[in-house]
Amino acid sequence: MSTQVTEQETETEEQSSHQRRRLEEKAERAASRDRMRERAENDLDEADTTFTLKVFRYDPEIPEKEEPRFDTFEVPFTKGMTVLDSLMYARDHYDSSLTFRHSCRQAVCGSDALFVNGTQHLGCKTQVVDLGDDGGVPGEIRVEPLPHQEVVKDLVVDMEHFYDQMEAVEPYFDADELPDGMEEQRQTRENREKIKMSSRCIWCGACMSSCNVAAGNNEYLGPAAINKAYKFAMDEREGENRKQERLEIIEQEHGVWRCQTQFSCTEVCPKDIPLTEHIQELKREAVKNNLKFW
Amino acid sequence: MYEHDVIVVGAGGAGLRAAIAAHEEGADVALVSKLHPVRSHTGAAEGGINAALRDGDDWTDHAYDTMKGSDYLGDAPAIETLCETSPEEVIQLEHWGMPFSREDDGRVSQRPFGGLSFPRTTYAGAETGHHLLHTMYEQVVKRGIKVYDEFYVMDLAVTDEPDPEDRECHGCVAYDIKSGDVVGFEATNGVVLATGGDGQAFDHTTNAVANTGDGPAMAYRAGAPVEDMEFVQFHPTTLPSTGVLISEGVRGEGGILYNAEGERFMFEGGYANNAGELASRDVVSRAELTEVNEGRGVEDEYVYLDMRHLGEERITDRLENILHLAEDFEGVDGLTEPMPVKPGQHYHMGGIETNEHGETCVSGLYAAGECACVSVHGSNRLGGNALPELIVFGARAGYHAAGRDYGEALVETGPSVAIEHEDDLGAPVEPGALGPADEDVAADGGEAAPDGGELLNPSATVERTAERCRQRVEELKSREGRNHAEIRQKLQKAMTRWVNVFREEEGLKKALEVIKECREEYRNVAVSDPSSTYNTDLIHTIETRNLIDVAETMTLSALARNEFRGAHWRKEHQKRKDDEWLKHTMVQWSDGSPEIYYTDVILEGAEKAYEPKVRSY
Ligand SMILES: Cc1cc2nc3c(=O)[nH]c(=O)nc-3n(C[C@H](O)[C@H](O)[C@H](O)COP(=O)(O)OP(=O)(O)OC[C@H]3O[C@@H](n4cnc5c(N)ncnc54)[C@H](O)[C@@H]3O)c2cc1C
Ligand code: SF4
Ligand code: FES
Numbered sequence: 001m002s003t004q005v006t007e008q009e010t011e012t013e014e015q016s017s018h019q020r021r022r023l024e025e026k027a028e029r030a031a032s033r034d035r036m037r038e039r040a041e042n043d044l045d046e047a048d049t050t051f052t053l054k055v056f057r058y059d060p061e062i063p064e065k066e067e068p069r070f071d072t073f074e075v076p077f078t079k080g081m082t083v084l085d086s087l088m089y090a091r092d093h094y095d096s097s098l099t100f101r102h103s104c105r106q107a108v109c110g111s112d113a114l115f116v117n118g119t120q121h122l123g124c125k126t127q128v129v130d131l132g133d134d135g136g137v138p139g140e141i142r143v144e145p146l147p148h149q150e151v152v153k154d155l156v157v158d159m160e161h162f163y164d165q166m167e168a169v170e171p172y173f174d175a176d177e178l179p180d181g182m183e184e185q186r187q188t189r190e191n192r193e194k195i196k197m198s199s200r201c202i203w204c205g206a207c208m209s210s211c212n213v214a215a216g217n218n219e220y221l222g223p224a225a226i227n228k229a230y231k232f233a234m235d236e237r238e239g240e241n242r243k244q245e246r247l248e249i250i251e252q253e254h255g256v257w258r259c260q261t262q263f264s265c266t267e268v269c270p271k272d273i274p275l276t277e278h279i280q281e282l283k284r285e286a287v288k289n290n291l292k293f294w
Numbered sequence: 295m296y297e298h299d300v301i302v303v304g305a306g307g308a309g310l311r312a313a314i315a316a317h318e319e320g321a322d323v324a325l326v327s328k329l330h331p332v333r334s335h336t337g338a339a340e341g342g343i344n345a346a347l348r349d350g351d352d353w354t355d356h357a358y359d360t361m362k363g364s365d366y367l368g369d370a371p372a373i374e375t376l377c378e379t380s381p382e383e384v385i386q387l388e389h390w391g392m393p394f395s396r397e398d399d400g401r402v403s404q405r406p407f408g409g410l411s412f413p414r415t416t417y418a419g420a421e422t423g424h425h426l427l428h429t430m431y432e433q434v435v436k437r438g439i440k441v442y443d444e445f446y447v448m449d450l451a452v453t454d455e456p457d458p459e460d461r462e463c464h465g466c467v468a469y470d471i472k473s474g475d476v477v478g479f480e481a482t483n484g485v486v487l488a489t490g491g492d493g494q495a496f497d498h499t500t501n502a503v504a505n506t507g508d509g510p511a512m513a514y515r516a517g518a519p520v521e522d523m524e525f526v527q528f529h530p531t532t533l534p535s536t537g538v539l540i541s542e543g544v545r546g547e548g549g550i551l552y553n554a555e556g557e558r559f560m561f562e563g564g565y566a567n568n569a570g571e572l573a574s575r576d577v578v579s580r581a582e583l584t585e586v587n588e589g590r591g592v593e594d595e596y597v598y599l600d601m602r603h604l605g606e607e608r609i610t611d612r613l614e615n616i617l618h619l620a621e622d623f624e625g626v627d628g629l630t631e632p633m634p635v636k637p638g639q640h641y642h643m644g645g646i647e648t649n650e651h652g653e654t655c656v657s658g659l660y661a662a663g664e665c666a667c668v669s670v671h672g673s674n675r676l677g678g679n680a681l682p683e684l685i686v687f688g689a690r691a692g693y694h695a696a697g698r699d700y701g702e703a704l705v706e707t708g709p710s711v712a713i714e715h716e717d718d719l720g721a722p723v724e725p726g727a728l729g730p731a732d733e734d735v736a737a738d739g740g741e742a743a744p745d746g747g748e749l750l751n752p753s754a755t756v757e758r759t760a761e762r763c764r765q766r767v768e769e770l771k772s773r774e775g776r777n778h779a780e781i782r783q784k785l786q787k788a789m790t791r792w793v794n795v796f797r798e799e800e801g802l803k804k805a806l807e808v809i810k811e812c813r814e815e816y817r818n819v820a821v822s823d824p825s826s827t828y829n830t831d832l833i834h835t836i837e838t839r840n841l842i843d844v845a846e847t848m849t850l851s852a853l854a855r856n857e858f859r860g861a862h863w864r865k866e867h868q869k870r871k872d873d874e875w876l877k878h879t880m881v882q883w884s885d886g887s888p889e890i891y892y893t894d895v896i897l898e899g900a901e902k903a904y905e906p907k908v909r910s911y
Contacts, residue, residue: 025774028818032776061825080535080624092779096831097823101333103502106538106623108424109333124536125622152472153828159330172432173391182381184388186400192393199393199425203332237391 040076040093047076049137051128053086055098056144059153068151070142071095077128077137083116084123087143087155100155107270110202113209114155115144120206120268146209162205165222169229169249176239185237198231198278200271207265207275219254223265223275226250230278233285244289251286259283295478295756298324298440300695302486303447303466303509306334307423307684308663308691309488310430311383312652315692316486317437323696324440326447326468326479328504328833331431335490335502336684339423340541340615341407342415343387343685344678345380348404351412353377354901360679361897363409364672365860366876366906367522370899371704372668375650375690380682383689384416392429394418407678408542408574415678420541420615426681442479444471446833447508448766450485450516451478451759452656453750458517458882459708463659464752466512467760469767471833474826476767478760480753484695486652486660487513488688491642494837495845496794497786499639500532500539509665511840513646514847518654519709519882521667521893523844524851524862525643527675528795530578532638534596538623540635542677544616545571547608549601551582552632553590559597576674576861579637579795586636598632637795641680643671643861644851647707647880651700652691655708662691668705669878672895673860704900709882709891716854716890722803723810725846727886728817770835775820778835785812785838785845793849798865802853809846816842847888851879854890860909872906 044050053073059065073090084102091098101111105124112123117131123143132138149157179185207223208214214222221229232238233246250256256279265275300316302309305327316323325331346353356377361368384402388394394402395417406413418425434441445468453462465480489509493501514520531540545551551571553559560566565581566573573581582597591597601609601616606629609617613628620628645667652660652668663684670683694700750758788808792801816839823831857871858864877892897904 022774025818025820028776029774029820029822032780035780036777059825059827061827078535080533080626082536082623085535092783096777096779096821097825097829099823099828099830103329103333103504104335104338105503105536106338106619108337108421109329109335109502111329111333127622127625129625153825156828163330167435170436172436173429174436175389175391178389182385184385184401187396188400189396189398192396195393196419199428200421202337202424203330232391235391235393 036093043076044074047078049077050074051077051137052140053090054140054142055087055090055155057154058151081128082124083114083121083126083128083141083143084112086128086141087123099153108202110204113146113204113206115146115209117142120146120210122204122206122270125270146205148209148215149205159205161218162203162208162222162224165208165225166203166228168221169225170246171228173232173235173238174242175237176241187237191236195231195234197273198227198234200273201227202271204270206268206270210264210268212262212264213258213260217254217258220258221250221255223279226256226282227273227275227278230282233282247282247286247289250282256283256286295480295753295760296324297480297482298322299481299483300486300692301326301466301479301481302488302692303327304334304488304490304663304665305329305331305431305441305443306488306490306663307336307426307430307681308688309486310427310434311685311688312486312488312662312692313439314430314433314437315689316696317439319693319696319698321483321696323692324442324479325434326442326445326466328444328446328471330443331434331441332428334427335505336427337424338500338502339426339681340420340539342405342417342422342678343380343384343426343681344407344410344414344676345384345416345682346377346412346414347381347384347402347416348414351414353381355411356380356414357899357901358904359410360670360676361904362907362909363674363676364670365674365870365909366872366897366904367672367859367878367895368670369668369705369896370904371896372650372670374899374901376670376682376686379686383682383685387426387429387685390429390433392418392425407676409676410678423681442468445469446471446836447512448476448763448836449759450512450659451756452516452659453755459655459710461517461656463516463656465756467756467763469763469833471828474829476760476764478756480756481658483697484658484660486662486691486695487646487665488661488663489665491664492841492844493639493642495786495789495841495848496639497783497790498532498636499537500529501639506837506840507665507844508837508840509661510646511843513654513659513661514843514881514883516656516659517883518656518659519647519880520847521644521647521878521880522669522673522851523644523847523881524855524879525671525673525860526639526848527575527641527643527861528579528637529640530575530582530637531599531635533620533624534634534636536623537638538619539640540599540616540619540633544599544601544613547601547612548604549599550603551578552598552600553585554592555590557590559585559590576795576863580863582637583795592634596634596636599635600632601628602630602632641675643667643669643673643675644848649703649705649707650690651694651703652687653694653703653707660691660695662687673862705896709889711893712880712891713877713894714892716892719850719854719890721806721850721853723807725806725810725850726883726888728813767832770819770821770832771824773820775818776815777822778819778838781812781815781819782838782841784808785841789845789848793852795863796865797852797863799853802849805849806846806853809842809849812842847881850881850888850890854879876906
């Protein structure tokens with residue numbers, strides 16, 4: 001009898017300590033949220049200019065976000081602020097579930113290609129003031145995930161298809177023959193210059209997302225993959241046999257001939273790669289090549 | 295659970311090279327990376343790769359320069375391995391098609407770099423790291439090596455013998471970012487950590503957002519010591535709003551540093567009467583901060599780097615990429631305005647202690663690249679010496695893990711080689727775990743099992759770790775509490791304020807107190823995003839804990855080292871003290887409490903012995 005009483009007592013004690021803990025956690029969270037908000041309010045008060053960030057939201061798992069929607073965040077402008085900075089600000093001050101890829105903050109990792117005010121941009125390389133009129137801060141910036149790609153969550157898209165297309169062109173150096181030991185392959189400066197722009201691609205996917213042909217035809221290799229093929233096909237170090245094989249790959253049904261020279265890829269590429277030109281040049285190479293074997 | 299012979303954690307330069315090496319050696323190898331490989335921060339390196347390739351140059355000269363640059367805190371066997379092997383690794387990259395810049399005769403170009411006695415920095419335009427990363431990833435694709443991308447490694451599966459030198463690593467556990475599943479990875483031969491830098495411990499850095507020191511933190515909690523953590527390199531010219539690096543090239547071409555009063559302070563302030571703007575990174579960084587601290591900074595924050603006088607032609611010809619950087623990331627036109635710059639964290643010389651085969655003292659656990667410390671950089675890294683480290687030691691770790699026999703290592707690892715223990719640090723607060731109950735902040739790799747440590751088979755060890763990680767994810771997601779960003783910002787601010795370019799005893803102690811507060815606050819951390827789809831809130835929360843551990847080891851080591859050597863400046867100790875301090879600082883997590891001890895520096899190489907000299911240029 002007496003033991004039972006003690007057990008019950010401990011249980012209620014445990015329960016109440018558990019409850020207390022939950023309450024403390026809740027209070028902690030509320031306080032944490034308040035502090036962040038407060039800091040944002042302070043920032044907003046102190047800032048000369050603020051703007052509205054309108055961001056696409058979607059999460060297949062969360063009932064309120066199952067249906068895509070836009071959220072708006074008020075962001076204080078600071079000099080030099082990029083679109084990526086403003087997204088980070090919104091995440092760290094208003095909503096920690098706001099999701100987007102980013103890492104380098106300097107246009108080399110290719111993580112944050114986004115659809116900003118209706119065009120493909122790298123978030124980290126886009127100054128907020130470049131989106132306003134005449135270098136002013138815009139009233140509103142709209143950020144969406146890259147079009148024509150499946151949205152995983154918020155601004156994150158599924159890149160698998162892009163990667164598959166890259167891999168389809170056998171994207172690796174593969175020389176017909178290599179010199180021995182410590183001997184280098186020679187390459188002229190002109191040839192290195194020729195492949196220079198093509199070698200700058202950071203796999204951001206902006207070009208593919210801007211391309212109407214790719215949007216309508218899932219099998220089209222797309223500008224980035226063809227550009228990758230260009231880099232190897234034009235590299236004099238690889239040799240004629242390999243070049244031959246490369247031209248065969250880009251000439252297949254869903255290769256270079258699909259390109260309708262609309263230049264949209266070239267316009268959006270953050271590394272200024274002349275994609276359309278490269279595709280055109282490969283077309284010419286392919287023609288020359290076929291004539292040779294005629 | 296997945297199973298491979300060798301698991302490489304991280305797919306930057308070091309990880310990719312390790313994976314290719316393990317594959318060549320015949321192992322079934324997989325890369326596990328929180329970022330897709332081409333997103334790794336190796337892609338940001340601009341300058342180049344040092345390698346003695348040419349007539350008139352010799353790897354022993356490269357070794358001499360490196361030892362001098364390290365301020366005699368590098369280990370000779372490691373430095374010699376680096377310099378002797380770098381040429382063949384660079385040629386290997388060339389054979390893999392890396393688009394190096396070329397000479398008229400078609401051979402790869404080399405250029406001069408600070409601290410080098412010969413122009414031996416091999417480069418590919420201003421994008422050397424980008425090309426290195428992509429070239430190696432291409433080779434990974436060619437070989438069909440399995441890549442688990444967007445898998446965040448949360449923990450190592452290590453057995454729990456009391457002595458870390460008896461422990462064994464059987465794999466790791468990763469969180470699949472896309473699905474939210476926690477999965478075990480069993481490695482029959484070894485795990486290679488190649489997780490890169492930890493610059494996010496500071497609030498201003500050239501490092502990527504993903505550089506959060508996960509590798510060092512995990513290895514440390516599993517019992518492997520971290521070495522020379524006080525040595526952090528700060529770069530003097532980074533853009534204030536993002537930390538983007540403006541390369542030395544600008545000063546090399548004649549760029550001038552001015553303070554808010556328009557003074558050319560490097561000369562006028564007497565910081566470097568000979569070299570001026572071209573003085574070494576640490577000297578320029580300290581000069582800039584002194585100007586700011588004494589009220590001559592612009593907006594109390596930065597100074598100006600001016601290249602306008604070089605003229606448009608020269609600038610667009612030689613420094614075009616700088617114009618783009620200033621424009622894109624700071625909104626400044628370098629042709630018409632001076633560029634704002636300030637010092638930023640750039641590179642961590644310290645890291646997980648390894649020998650020259652990449653092995654840590656925990657058997658089956660390797661580390662390579664920036665997360666490791668072999669040690670080749672000692673107290674200061676020369677520009678162009680990190681990329682060779684990635685490929686030389688990445689390859690060696692990969693080969694060794696896959697079974698290649700390199701013979702006995704000359705560098706010894708583990709607490710058993712301690713020459714001396716630190717028992718008089720005078721830390722103001724007790725560092726380390728808050729208690730065994732703090733699962734989230736305490737060691738979870740190397741603790742003794744409650745029943746005294748029965749021997750589990752390897753898969754059971756991995757499964758046990760996976761189960762613990764699952765619980766942790768559940769707990770973080772289900773409870774209410776504080777947002778990690780608040781704690782991270784507090785930590786970063788404290789580190790930048792007190793463990794920066796200038797270090798004083800009082801400040802370092804302050805930092806330890808704040809770190810302790812961060813640990814306490816982290817006890818109540820919670821993830822507010824309940825989703826299992828691409829939950830970056832969760833990932834960042836776990837990273838923040840790693841940053842706390844890593845920051846604490848940096849600060850403890852900085853407080854311990856009572857001298858001024860290389861990048862480590864101490865107000866109260868303005869001299870290099872060779873009698874006392876020719877030794878490595880080690881921190882080892884021992885049942886949740888950081889043990890500090892010292893090991894010998896090896897100045898005796900196979901080729902020659904290196905005599906400490908004054909590091910002046
Ligand atoms: C701006 C800049 C310029 C530089 N310039 C030069 C230069 O000119 N010459 C030179 O020699 N050095 C230079 N350095 C230094 C050098 O680039 C770096 O030290 C080096 O690239 C680091 O390579 P890494 O392979 O160790 O790491 P990283 O390339 O950073 O790769 C780390 C990898 O680990 C993964 N990872 C991290 N944590 C986890 C986890 N928990 N789970 C799974 N995966 C994880 C990441 O996804 C990534 O793939 C520069 C550095 C910077 C920042
Ligand atoms: S070609 Fe340009 S737009 Fe396309 S993926 Fe590469 S960098 Fe991005
Ligand atoms: S964050 Fe890396 S490209 Fe923008």
